[in-house]
Amino acid sequence: MVVNMLKVWLGRLGMAAVGLLILWAVQTYMLPRLNDYYQIILINAGIAIILAVSLNLINGITGQFSLGHAGFMAIGAYVAAYFTKEVGSQMVDPLNFTLGLLVGALAAGFAGLLVGLPSLRLRGDYLAIVTLGFNQIIVSIIRNLKVVGDASGYTNIPRFTNFAWTFGLVFLCILTVRNLATSNLGRSMRAVRDDEIAAEAAGINTTQIKVLAFVFSAMWAGVGGALQAHFIQYANPTDFSFLKSVEIVVSVVLGGLGSITGAALAAVGLKVLEEVMRSVPGVIWTCLGLIALSTYWSYAKHRAEISRGVSGIIAWLAGPVISLFIVAGAYFFAYGFLESSRSQLRNILYAIILIVLMLVRPQGLLGRAEWSLKRRGTRSDKAVMQA
Template identity: 40%
Template sequence: MLKNWFTKENLAVTLLLVVLMVGVQVLYSAEIISPFVMLNLIIIAINIILAVSLNLVVGFTGQFSIGHAGFMALGAYASAIMSLNFNAPFIVSLLVGAIVAGIGGIIIGIPTLRLRGDYLAIATLGLAEIIRGVITNIDYLGGAYGLMGIPQKTNWLWAFGCMLVTVLVIKNFVQSSHGRACVSVRENEIASEAMGINTTKYKVIAFTMGSFFAGIGGALLAHYITFIEPNAFNFLKSFDILVMVVLGGQGSLTGSVVAAIVLTLISTFLQSLAELRLIIYAIILILVMLFRPQGLLGTHELSFKLLQRKRGVSHGSHSADA
């Protein structure tokens, strides 16, 4: 699966991103980048993790899940408990949060992924709300008041590093034979079963991977804002993540990245108008469904080759006009 990554273009992009990660950290250490800008960069990185992981489920496998915030909550609370009550190193807390969310994905995915379409959406939404309700009623987890005093371990290097790993792992997965099986399930589940593909198996694999990385996103957020409460992971959070996937393109990882950046910046500019933010999100979703149902990039990935192809088409059209 890793061989798909070792191309000149992918290695060049990875190197460029690593340079960007280090460069931003240097600028922040030199106080050229303000804490407010850094806060938004970290939130963008976390949102990219959430959007890309949900895209694996919704975009590449075709399973309409709107309960992603529930797995984010599992990762956030599990990692917070490890840090607060067991004084675990951050990497251990992060992994425990991801594993707990992944296990939750398996437990929830096996029965629900036999459903399709609207039934699956309702089931995942309901189960995510059940997770939130259970957390609310457990005093050990802080109940409705949440958990406070979580160590602030998340920084730019951790957030960007986890984002990079998430994108690389999911990118290599979707380009592997397993990923192609997931895409075949999305395109035609009945035909996939007729060809001998265990559709339930691949749906559960994708769902578990998506849940695992949602747990990482939740753990990073918990260790950055240092306070979490059940209401932070309600259905509106799942809706926010889903809008990123739909806007960027279901089946496009780079589309999810672009959409996460754009929508996070919009949310930042509208911080004082929380209700207006939800209205704008709804308007964006409606406009996308009407005029660009495939999203900004559809199933395409933004790459040097794609840009060169677009440039070539543009030059060709100018030559024809001349």
């Protein structure tokens, strides 16, 4: 048995070494050929994945509702930035950044513990209000700390974040959350999500489970904040407001509560969508893609009507066809207006897209399923039962 365990761990270490080698090769030989603008999008998407997957552990797998993720992100960002700039500046860069990430993660996790112990006896909306209040308290404290630049922000942070660091931590985040979700602890988290009273009756310490989920999630939020601060070389309290927490929650809900790959895909999709909609052609293509997806997802709802004849097909396609005419009319007859007011319309359209997606796909992109190369649509709960 010891020999088998040794083989398993050697195999895992070998895969990790191969992964690190691939990241190094991409960072060294491929990234320099890529436009700086696309490199920024890639790294921002990677940070968004870490934040969404970590919050999914609380909101999706454990079934709680937190609105304070940006607060933990802020703690990780400021603590890591202070360490790398003021404490570890004499160290070699990789060691300095590694220790900074670790210190930031531990600080965020400790904050999660402090918030979790008194507040996670609450449920639902009450827990959301407490975590929202925590987010506001953290931002207010940072805004008045002169040692980290108070309201002006913390500047001259060393730039350590790159593609290799970001996506190495992305894979580690997804792997650890996935392993946690399929462990005995993950089964207990799902039991709390499905029926907290029944879980308590079965002997599960629900408060302890929720605190552990909160601490683990907060640590990864701190890592995400540290990566962001060491990428843009600046940290400001306004970057970690309530709206940032909402943005992360939207990624989790849109991807599917409980789906790790769904949260990751939604985080990437929303970051790309923000950039695509900076131009009018991008807005038009986004609208056309949304109409196509809505038509596809609404087919199941209209299947019975479609089988009855032409009237059912008309009922199914009426909305998409009208939407196509509206988009075409706006493009051909109101292009100048769209061009002049695209910054305002971009935010409105972004909200409309999210509303439409939630109406036609309320369970999210993947629901509770996980995307897999071997078998698409495998439900994570079934995978847990088979493990």
